[in-house]
Amino acid sequence: MNLLNKPIHILGIGGIGAAVGWALSREGYSVVLVDNHPNKVIEGKKNGVTVVGIGTQAVPFVAFDDWIAPNEGFILLCTKTYNNPEVLARLPDDAFLVPIQNGFDAGLERRNHACEGIASFVSECLRDCSETRITRPGTLHIGARRSVTAREWDEITSLAKALGKAKLFPVELVKDIRPYKATKLMYNAAISPLAAVAGIDNGALLTDQLAKKLFFGMLRENYAILKHAHIELARIGPFHPDTVSLILRITALSKFMAMFFRPSLRGTYCSMAPDISAHCCRTEIEAYNGYLIQLAGDFPCPLNRAVLALFEQVTPEGLKPHRKYLQYLADSLPEDVLSD
Numbered sequence: 001m002n003l004l005n006k007p008i009h010i011l012g013i014g015g016i017g018a019a020v021g022w023a024l025s026r027e028g029y030s031v032v033l034v035d036n037h038p039n040k041v042i043e044g045k046k047n048g049v050t051v052v053g054i055g056t057q058a059v060p061f062v063a064f065d066d067w068i069a070p071n072e073g074f075i076l077l078c079t080k081t082y083n084n085p086e087v088l089a090r091l092p093d094d095a096f097l098v099p100i101q102n103g104f105d106a107g108l109e110r111r112n113h114a115c116e117g118i119a120s121f122v123s124e125c126l127r128d129c130s131e132t133r134i135t136r137p138g139t140l141h142i143g144a145r146r147s148v149t150a151r152e153w154d155e156i157t158s159l160a161k162a163l164g165k166a167k168l169f170p171v172e173l174v175k176d177i178r179p180y181k182a183t184k185l186m187y188n189a190a191i192s193p194l195a196a197v198a199g200i201d202n203g204a205l206l207t208d209q210l211a212k213k214l215f216f217g218m219l220r221e222n223y224a225i226l227k228h229a230h231i232e233l234a235r236i237g238p239f240h241p242d243t244v245s246l247i248l249r250i251t252a253l254s255k256f257m258a259m260f261f262r263p264s265l266r267g268t269y270c271s272m273a274p275d276i277s278a279h280c281c282r283t284e285i286e287a288y289n290g291y292l293i294q295l296a297g298d299f300p301c302p303l304n305r306a307v308l309a310l311f312e313q314v315t316p317e318g319l320k321p322h323r324k325y326l327q328y329l330a331d332s333l334p335e336d337v338l339s340d
Contacts, residue, residue: 003029003162007070011087012079013040013049013061015123015271016100018132020076020140022049023166025057030073036064036083039128050131051168061130074098074159076117080275081105081287096155100140102188102271103287104181114152115159117142118180120236121169127274138237139170143177179234182226183241186233189288190218193307196272196283197314197329199321210326214303217338220248221303225296276314276321285311306332 010021013035025031033049035041044061069075069091077099079087084105091097099108100117121138125131142160144153157173164171174180194214195202205215223245226233233241275283289304289311296304306329314325330338 003074003158006030006073007032008074008076009034009067009070010076010078011035011064011067012077012083013044013125013130014078014080015125015132016119017076017078018049018125018130019051019121019123019134019168020078020100020163021059022051022054022057022132023163023168025049025059026055026166026168027162029162032060032062034062034064034067037127038063040130043128044130047130052131052133054168056131069095074155076100077108080271080282081108081284082282084108098142098159102184102192103284104185104291105287112146114144114146114148115142115156116145116177116181118177118184118236119169120184134169137169139172141172141174141177141180141236143174143180145177145181174234176232179232180236182231183233183236185288185291186219186222186226186241187236189222189292189304190215192270192272193285193289193311194218194326195270196276197307197310197321197325198323199273199276200323202270208323208326210330211323213338214326214329216248218303218307219244221301222292225292225299225301225304228299229295231295273321283311283315285315302333302337 007030008024009032010017011034013021013033017033021031021033033044041061041063044059048056048058050056073096075091075095075097077087077097078101081101081103084107088107088111097111097113098115098117100119118141119138121134121140122136123132124135140163142156142163144156148156160171160173191202191205194205194211198211200208200211205211223241272283285308289308292304293301293308310325310329
């Protein structure tokens, strides 16, 4: 497929959507950015999309209510998972859909799309702003999520090459995206809920003693759930999840790991935080921890259950993020759950 002659519509201009839109536009591809926040669309039409410290690209912006799905080309789905139903309802069955999201959405999983992307870089784009800031370097993995035809693989390959041309972030083409998606879930379902509900920087998960205890406990539990379910995991970052699990079982090594990862988490963006802060009553908690609980079945997962219960209380009531919720969480757990 010659992507220069095909439209690439990107739905959801948050950090990831803005970054991939900028990268594709930078290399001359026909990009349309679609969002449901009126102020973001107004600003995007006026100023284009910007990557802070790198530059601006003039890209067409369209309000989601006015958007019509193209008959050909790619549709990159970069929305929050809770926005998926209204998007999927407007897509033709044969649309070449490429989600680049975090978490697992049941409606999306039932779709027969060929390809997904998983981003390990972190990009922050404010709700009403059309500029993004890369707060942590990392890779965009692009790959198949099921058995694909030769033509589908050619299309996946062409998209990966197009995304990598601007060199805004490394792009890795992988045969099977599912192990990468599972590994990202293992990390996101530990980082995002704790940082968001406490209103703390991601880096504080490795400096605040209670936050670190809960964070490491969640990493251990998430890994155990995925292994119990016989889910294959892949390496994202310096260590494979098997190695991370081993490190977390050894106190001295876990302290070393905290020192090693602290600089990479400090100042990074937590995608769940704006939803808590804006009191929008919707978060991706079900796509993260809710999915892990379903996957666990009868397998013990007290931390994930406690986190989900806390969000079910905090979110509908519009309560402000506060560190005290970490203590509430710890107090709700059996004594042996957080033991070293």
